[in-house]
Amino acid sequence: MIDVLIIGSGGAGLTAALSAKKEGASVSVVGKAYPTNAQTSMAQGGINAALGNVEEDHVESHIADTIKSAHGLCDEAMVRQMCTDAPETIAWLERLGVPFSRLDNSKSGTQTIAQRKMGGASAKRACYAQDYTGLKILHTLYDTCLKEEIHFLDEHYLLNLVIQHGTVKGATFLDIRTGEVKQINAKSVVLATGGYGALYHGFTTNAYGSTGDGIAAVLRAGGAVSDMEFIQFHPTALKHSCILVSESARGEGGYLVNEKGERFVDELKPRDEVARAIFSQIKEGQRVFLDVRHLGEEKLMELLPQEVELCKLHEHVDPATELIPIKPVAHYTMGGIDVNAMLEVNGIKGCFTVGECSNAKVHGANRLGGNSLLEITAFGKVAGANAYKHAVDASSKPADDTQRQKDTKEIETLLSQKKPVNFYPYRERLGNLFYDKVGIVRDNEHLREALSEVTAMQETQKEMGITDKSPANNQNLIEFLEFKNALLLAPTIITSAIARDESRGAHYKIGFESENEALKKHSIHQWGEEETCK
Numbered sequence: 001m002i003d004v005l006i007i008g009s010g011g012a013g014l015t016a017a018l019s020a021k022k023e024g025a026s027v028s029v030v031g032k033a034y035p036t037n038a039q040t041s042m043a044q045g046g047i048n049a050a051l052g053n054v055e056e057d058h059v060e061s062h063i064a065d066t067i068k069s070a071h072g073l074c075d076e077a078m079v080r081q082m083c084t085d086a087p088e089t090i091a092w093l094e095r096l097g098v099p100f101s102r103l104d105n106s107k108s109g110t111q112t113i114a115q116r117k118m119g120g121a122s123a124k125r126a127c128y129a130q131d132y133t134g135l136k137i138l139h140t141l142y143d144t145c146l147k148e149e150i151h152f153l154d155e156h157y158l159l160n161l162v163i164q165h166g167t168v169k170g171a172t173f174l175d176i177r178t179g180e181v182k183q184i185n186a187k188s189v190v191l192a193t194g195g196y197g198a199l200y201h202g203f204t205t206n207a208y209g210s211t212g213d214g215i216a217a218v219l220r221a222g223g224a225v226s227d228m229e230f231i232q233f234h235p236t237a238l239k240h241s242c243i244l245v246s247e248s249a250r251g252e253g254g255y256l257v258n259e260k261g262e263r264f265v266d267e268l269k270p271r272d273e274v275a276r277a278i279f280s281q282i283k284e285g286q287r288v289f290l291d292v293r294h295l296g297e298e299k300l301m302e303l304l305p306q307e308v309e310l311c312k313l314h315e316h317v318d319p320a321t322e323l324i325p326i327k328p329v330a331h332y333t334m335g336g337i338d339v340n341a342m343l344e345v346n347g348i349k350g351c352f353t354v355g356e357c358s359n360a361k362v363h364g365a366n367r368l369g370g371n372s373l374l375e376i377t378a379f380g381k382v383a384g385a386n387a388y389k390h391a392v393d394a395s396s397k398p399a400d401d402t403q404r405q406k407d408t409k410e411i412e413t414l415l416s417q418k419k420p421v422n423f424y425p426y427r428e429r430l431g432n433l434f435y436d437k438v439g440i441v442r443d444n445e446h447l448r449e450a451l452s453e454v455t456a457m458q459e460t461q462k463e464m465g466i467t468d469k470s471p472a473n474n475q476n477l478i479e480f481l482e483f484k485n486a487l488l489l490a491p492t493i494i495t496s497a498i499a500r501d502e503s504r505g506a507h508y509k510i511g512f513e514s515e516n517e518a519l520k521k522h523s524i525h526q527w528g529e530e531e532t533c534k
């Protein structure tokens, strides 16, 4: 029986794996895709740490900015822990080999990493590797895992956690390559399965696979999830493809203009404010653009080469000479699996979680750009170490295979039964519904409509199925399982949004435009328990 089973091979999972291994654990990392495919690779702008390399900065300022952006919904001790650990986390990543961009005029020769300003930050604090920051971090972590001979099991889709008496004993997976359902027994588990932004299908910067699979598995297993209504919309996605143009474009001096050429918002305000300002321009019938022409081609190619290419390829505009058409779309999910200070899932012993799937209460109602890459690495180390600590005293008696049998039967049923309804149009509908009615600006009437549509969709889901019946390499099956998870989570988002009669951070509700002190609480969902606010 392995000590620590890591589920998810993005930045959070790989960091947790390295940390658990360093403590002495036997580790397996299981993912539905290959590690280098994880969404972490898409992160462009940077990772925050108050190094003060470019201008004066302090850990206390990083803490204060993070708390301010969280709008009263963070755990200050967790924020303090993350921000205080940030400089050491950057040093650790640098030692592993992350090729951070450097300053030309290094002050001391010891800390020469370049830093840029992201929205809501009081200083130039985001360390970056051009605009490939996530990619470089992910590849470096993966290389290091390979060097450390960490065991990987790719193309294995998490189905369910295996639970005995409230303690995790492993998980079940569908081996995508063969169609076999397997159970992996482990003394402790780290869930690092990413967020649920793909619920906004067609209106998100996220990978299609960010369907909240781990969060749904926790709910089914009796664990708690929290703050699901807080979804961050990124102000600048390419208008037609939803591909992100990183905040660094504004951080480097880019403007937002409407079709009259007017600037209408301070571009470096927090994301929620900028996204709402763009949204209201669009509602007034304006088209909105990002203008980086004044930065000049040389600077653009030096600092934002990926974004220049993405604009040319997907929007057919050259940012050096043309305006970039943009719109705000769903980008980051602040809610997720509810954890205690050890990053252990509330409601499931021995199950730890880290990264975008978790709610460690560091982002609160609105995440600061650059704090997510920080969270996955700074807390990835903590999650891996704590998982191993739990494993040391955990029983090595494996669970029986009841869960595996149940899941095998379910997969067999999906592969054998003919169902009349195709789920793909419903996946589109769910995305449209969420963008229109559970989006940047909300109101109770539309939220209630969304809830009843989702409830009806859940009913129709019983008649949905797949057409490809082959057990091996069945993408149709995986996408259906992902859709089921997204649909399972949908009501948790909407009911929490309905209950929150206020505007706080990324949750903005018409009729309730200010914060309500009485609602400065986390919204918690746990099956079998009353839904509560704490």
Ligand SMILES: Cc1cc2nc3c(=O)[nH]c(=O)nc-3n(C[C@H](O)[C@H](O)[C@H](O)COP(=O)(O)OP(=O)(O)OC[C@H]3O[C@@H](n4cnc5c(N)ncnc54)[C@H](O)[C@@H]3O)c2cc1C
Pocket (backbone or CB within 6 Å): 007, 008, 009, 010, 011, 012, 013, 030, 031, 032, 033, 034, 035, 037, 038, 039, 040, 041, 042, 043, 044, 045, 046, 047, 048, 133, 134, 156, 157, 158, 159, 192, 193, 194, 195, 205, 206, 207, 209, 210, 213, 214, 244, 246, 331, 332, 354, 355, 356, 357, 369, 370, 371, 372, 373, 374, 376
């Ligand atoms: C376009 C873009 C740009 C961004 N830029 C920045 C930035 O500049 N700075 C910043 O701080 N943050 C940024 N973010 C946010 C940040 O990249 C993510 O929050 C972070 O990388 C999430 O890491 P993670 O390891 O938690 O999840 P992911 O990287 O999403 O990894 C999740 C892993 O879980 C696996 N998985 C999921 N479901 C299952 C399942 N059922 N079974 C098995 N495995 C599963 C996936 O295959 C994957 O390996 C950006 C995000 C996007 C989309």
